[in-house]
Amino acid sequence: MSAPGRREALLSAAALAAVSPATRAHAAEPLKESFYDYTVSQYGKPFDLSAFKGDVTVVLNVASE
Numbered sequence: 001m002s003a004p005g006r007r008e009a010l011l012s013a014a015a016l017a018a019v020s021p022a023t024r025a026h027a028a029e030p031l032k033e034s035f036y037d038y039t040v041s042q043y044g045k046p047f048d049l050s051a052f053k054g055d056v057t058v059v060l061n062v063a064s065e
Contacts, residue, residue: 035059 032038035057036050 036053038049039046040049041047
């Protein structure tokens with residue numbers, strides 16, 4: 001697998017892993033195929049992660065209980 005393909009696969013897996021089974025049961029929309037297909041809330045406004053497509057992207061889970 002090429003470096004860009006491996007990176008996209010890793011990011012997609014990270015995005016899907018971030019959605020716990022409990023969250024999936026309550027999700028309003030189905031799971032996406034790619035990390036870049038998601039829209040998140042940034043400062044209360046929608047933000048498309050596709051803005052990062054083609055760039056190196058690091059996803060950190062900083063949530064706590």
